[in-house]
Amino acid sequence: MSLNEIQLAEIEDARSTTRQTRRPTxxxxxxxxxxxxxxxxxGFVRLIDYMGDDSAIVQAARVSYGRGTRKVxxxxxxxxxxxxxxxxxxxxxxxxxxxxxxxxxxARQWIRHRTANVNEYSARYSILSNEFYVxxxxxxxxxxxxxxxxxxxxxxxxxxxxxxxxxxxxxxxAYEQYRYLLNENDEGEPxxxxxxxxxxxxxxxxxxxxxxxxWYWKVDLHNLMHFLGLRADSHAQYEIRVYAEVxxxxxxxxxxxxxxxxxxxxxxxxxxxxxxxxxxxxLAHTAADAVMPELSRKFGESGLTKREWNEVMDTLELxxxxx
Ligand SMILES: Cc1cc2nc3c(=O)[nH]c(=O)nc-3n(C[C@H](O)[C@H](O)[C@H](O)COP(=O)(O)OP(=O)(O)OC[C@H]3O[C@@H](n4cnc5c(N)ncnc54)[C@H](O)[C@@H]3O)c2cc1C
Numbered sequence: 103m104s105l106n107e108i109q110l111a112e113i114e115d116a117r118s119t120t121r122q123t124r125r126p127t128x129x130x131x132x133x134x135x136x137x138x139x140x141x142x143x144x145g146f147v148r149l150i151d152y153m154g155d156d157s158a159i160v161q162a163a164r165v166s167y168g169r170g171t172r173k174v175x176x177x178x179x180x181x182x183x184x185x186x187x188x189x190x191x192x193x194x195x196x197x198x199x200x201x202x203x204x205x206x207x208x209a210r211q212w213i214r215h216r217t218a219n220v221n222e223y224s225a226r227y228s229i230l231s232n233e234f235y236v237x238x239x240x241x242x243x244x245x246x247x248x249x250x251x252x253x254x255x256x257x258x259x260x261x262x263x264x265x266x267x268x269x270x271x272x273x274x275x276a277y278e279q280y281r282y283l284l285n286e287n288d289e290g291e292p293x294x295x296x297x298x299x300x301x302x303x304x305x306x307x308x309x310x311x312x313x314x315x316x317w318y319w320k321v322d323l324h325n326l327m328h329f330l331g332l333r334a335d336s337h338a339q340y341e342i343r344v345y346a347e348v349x350x351x352x353x354x355x356x357x358x359x360x361x362x363x364x365x366x367x368x369x370x371x372x373x374x375x376x377x378x379x380x381x382x383x384x385l386a387h388t389a390a391d392a393v394m395p396e397l398s399r400k401f402g403e404s405g406l407t408k409r410e411w412n413e414v415m416d417t418l419e420l421x422x423x424x425x
Contacts, residue, residue, distance in 0.1 A: 104144040104203070104233055104314075113138070113148075128155045130355035138201075139348045142341065144233045144314055145203045147348045154196030156181060156359040159323070162192040178359045179407075185363040186410075193324040196357060200319050200349070205235040207311040208341050215329050218321035225315075226303035229284060234273040235312040236266055241340060252337070273310055280308040323360065326353065331368050379417070386418045394423045401425050 105113070113136050131152055138146040160177045163184055184192055204212065213220065223230075239262035243253035257265065285292050285299030292299060299305075321329065330353070332338060333346035354361040374382060397404070401411050412424045 104231070105138060105146070106231070125153075126155050126157060128152070128356055131352075134352070134355065139352075141203075141345050141348055142205070142235055143238075144235065145205070145208075145345070146201075147345060147352070148201040149352055150199040150201050150318065152196070152198045152356055154323075154357075156357045158195045159184070159192045159357070159360060162195045163189070178362075181359045182363045182367070185360070185367045190324045193327065193360065194322040196323040196360075198321060198323070198326060198352075198356065200352075201316065202319055202345065203314055203316045204345060205312050205341065206309075206315055208339075208345070209315050209317070210311075211339065211342050212319075212333075212345075215321075215325070217325040217328070218319055220317050220319055222317040223315055225306040226301075229286065229288075229302060230280070230306065230309065230313060230315075232277045233314045234269075234277075234310065235314065235341070236269050236273075237341075239263065239266065242266070249337075252339075269312065273312060276308050276310050277313075280305050283308060323353075323357065327360075327364050327368065330364070334369065383418050386420060390420055390423070394420065398423045398425055 117136050131149065134149050136148060136150065138148040140146050156177055160180050163180055184190075202212075209222075239259060240256055242257045242262040242265050244255055244257065246252040246254040248254075256262070281293075283300040283305040284302065285294055285297055287293055326349070330346050330350055333342050334350050335343075338346065350361070353364075401408075404411065406414065408425055415421060415424045
């Protein structure tokens with residue numbers, strides 16, 4: 103992970119300072135505040151700030167449900183209920199701010215998520231550092247024959263090494279050209295005083311998509327879950343998925359009840375089309391007499407609440423097996 107010396111000193115300094123607050127805080131988040139989690143070869147995700155916790159979701163929900171929530175009075179149960187029934191606004195009460203370092207081609211996918219606030223490193227103002235992503239050999243694969251947007255079998259080690267060499271050679275050359283065009287050393291002095299340097303906003307055209315950029319990214323929990331639902335999914339490109347997986351872990355520290363409900367009702371859940379539902383229903387009816395007596399007797403082992411179990415039975419049109 104590449105944090106420069108100035109950044110590391112700033113982090114150390116900021117982490118040594120603590121403040122008293124009346125705001126709710128989450129101990130597991132305080133532990134990692136400002137800390138960077140490495141991703142890919144030079145990237146990271148760093149927690150800058152957060153607002154709210156599981157209770158903030160519940161608190162907001164209770165404003166709308168008021169006394170009517172008596173039956174779902176446990177925080178965990180209420181959060182589950184809200185997610186399952188797509189009552190999303192209470193989740194917007196929580197916000198998170200991250201500092202992310204990521205390759206440009208990953209940033210291009212990430213920025214499509216419009217419901218966040220972004221401030222990116224300016225390559226018009228500053229000189230980009232010589233950091234570019236080179237996939238590990240096991241990540242280098244052929245084009246998938248079944249998924250036009252994905253990869254298939256891994257390249258053999260010899261071919262993988264050839265690809266890596268080419269990527270390193272091209273990026274190294276591109277960076278040399280970039281610095282040549284800028285004609286500027288790290289102190290901002292001309293390298294060759296007899297030649298004009300090209301403006302930073304133009305010289306950056308030389309760089310390839312695997313160079314790293316950085317940004318601050320702030321998003322509310324509802325939109326974060328939308329992002330994670332798409333980018334932590336197994337169909338997402340590996341290079342963005344690894345960032346989503348780190349953020350998912352941070353979410354688990356931050357709002358563990360919401361995280362659990364999100365995994366259960368979104369990440370691991372599937373949606374059936376009308377035809378698929380009728381097919382599953384027909385299969386269930388065929389097998390019901392054989393399997394349902396045993397299954398309904400042990401319905402607690404399914405992990406479903408009584409309410410969820412009964413909803414499944416209604417969907418399958420098997421009301422006689424409600425509990
Ligand atoms: C596997 C995968 C493959 C993809 N392939 C491509 C591709 O080939 N080409 C390509 O261009 N993109 C591609 N994308 C990007 C994709 O189309 C979305 O742009 C991206 O995932 C962001 O999703 P979003 O718009 O729902 O998110 P956000 O921008 O965060 O929006 C969240 C939600 O807010 C609402 N919203 C936001 N803005 C508007 C608006 N202006 N109008 C109405 N509703 C709005 C929508 O309900 C939206 O779902 C791909 C994404 C994935 C995950």
